Amino acid sequence: MRLIHKRYATWFLLASSASFGNLAMANAEQSAIDNIVQDAAQQLMQQYKIPGLAIALTVDGKQRFYNYGVASKATQQAVTRDTLFEIGSISKTFTATLATYAQANTQLSLTDSPSQYLPQLRGSHFDQVTLLNLATHTAGGFPLQVPDDVQNHTQLMNYFKGWQPKFAPNTYRTYANPSIGMLGMIAAQSMNLPYEEALEHRLFPMLGMFNSFITVPPNKLPLYAQGYDKQDVPVRLNPGVLAAEAYGVKTTSSDLLRFVEENLGITQVEEKINRALMDTRKGYYRLGAMTQDLIWEQYAYPVQLNTLLDGNSNKMIYESNAVTALNPPLAPQQAVWVNKTGSTGGFSAYVAFVPEKKLGIVLLANKSYPNEPRVRLAHRILSELDCCSQAEN
Numbered sequence: 001m002r003l004i005h006k007r008y009a010t011w012f013l014l015a016s017s018a019s020f021g022n023l024a025m026a027n028a029e030q031s032a033i034d035n036i037v038q039d040a041a042q043q044l045m046q047q048y049k050i051p052g053l054a055i056a057l058t059v060d061g062k063q064r065f066y067n068y069g070v071a072s073k074a075t076q077q078a079v080t081r082d083t084l085f086e087i088g089s090i091s092k093t094f095t096a097t098l099a100t101y102a103q104a105n106t107q108l109s110l111t112d113s114p115s116q117y118l119p120q121l122r123g124s125h126f127d128q129v130t131l132l133n134l135a136t137h138t139a140g141g142f143p144l145q146v147p148d149d150v151q152n153h154t155q156l157m158n159y160f161k162g163w164q165p166k167f168a169p170n171t172y173r174t175y176a177n178p179s180i181g182m183l184g185m186i187a188a189q190s191m192n193l194p195y196e197e198a199l200e201h202r203l204f205p206m207l208g209m210f211n212s213f214i215t216v217p218p219n220k221l222p223l224y225a226q227g228y229d230k231q232d233v234p235v236r237l238n239p240g241v242l243a244a245e246a247y248g249v250k251t252t253s254s255d256l257l258r259f260v261e262e263n264l265g266i267t268q269v270e271e272k273i274n275r276a277l278m279d280t281r282k283g284y285y286r287l288g289a290m291t292q293d294l295i296w297e298q299y300a301y302p303v304q305l306n307t308l309l310d311g312n313s314n315k316m317i318y319e320s321n322a323v324t325a326l327n328p329p330l331a332p333q334q335a336v337w338v339n340k341t342g343s344t345g346g347f348s349a350y351v352a353f354v355p356e357k358k359l360g361i362v363l364l365a366n367k368s369y370p371n372e373p374r375v376r377l378a379h380r381i382l383s384e385l386d387c388c389s390q391a392e393n
Helices: 004-047 090-102 129-135 153-161 177-190 194-208 218-223 242-246 253-264 271-279 307-311 316-317 371-392
Strands: 052-059 064-068 283-286 290-292 299-300 324-330 336-344 348-354 359-364
Touching: 004 052, 004 064, 004 371, 052 253, 052 290, 064 253, 090 129, 090 177, 090 194, 090 242, 090 271, 090 336, 090 348, 129 177, 129 283, 177 194, 177 242, 194 242, 253 271, 253 348, 253 359, 299 307, 307 316, 307 336, 307 371, 324 336, 336 371, 348 371, 359 371
Parallel strands: none
Antiparallel strands: 052 064, 052 359, 283 290, 283 324, 290 299, 299 336, 336 348, 348 359
């Protein structure tokens, strides 16, 4: 018996030492990541004079929130995980998800033409595209923004009725708000709901995003950050035609990180919502190293920083680029870097995640600044996290 006790004691001491050693290593790695995030955040804020910055990370289901600066220079209210930021074109990922959710409910099909929902457009060039084209920027060439002289629904329908494509559908990618905006309008109409109601009262609750809005309610206004343009002038989003569908969401780092975890499969959702999320991550077109999903853009992982910078460059935003259609479409991939940028006049945002590694990041700032430093920061942080994860294994 004494021999057994001695052996057990020896094993316990060895196991305890290994456990404490692993804990110390994990703490050291976490401290290193904390230092990297803090150092990178401070550099970014100083260089671009960013008043407030929220960074949220998920690492295999473990969340980390880093909050810096103020939501408003006037009030000096600190940024928290509950601060509301405008996320610009990351809003488009919710428009795409609403459409795929409607498809999961058989209320629409991405192969449909717009006139099935908007009969006044029957016979127009716009009627020759599909809802899938609207969700992948491949309809044939729209301007980045809805023209300024389009101020109401009637004028919008007249605009689309008279639209003349520059390219045949499925041949060029032209990043544009009018097309994704129309997808949002059609998706909501297929559900017999106004778009704002479809998002705030149907989609967001199903995603567990209870602090995400198109119109920030009065009781949440104290949490709504003040945005600042490149000249440091205070600005917030002015609503316009199709703004809600294309770039109108206000949300928190906490809610947006939950959305990332749902896309990663870490946080479980109802089956139809999960199907809708996965459907947004099917690949339909190839453009260089980038695969165009439904709004999401993906790259084979591991991915070089320069590849991401090229994919999120002004050339991809402001120019039309030839694409190759994938037939059949590419099923949702695991070894990929999935991302989306977003901007308004006074806010900047970036989301990226790697399904295979169960890694994700959310960057939200109340200042307009370029895409490149956002991508650099996210790539640096997720690369460090990936290295730490591999070291543990």
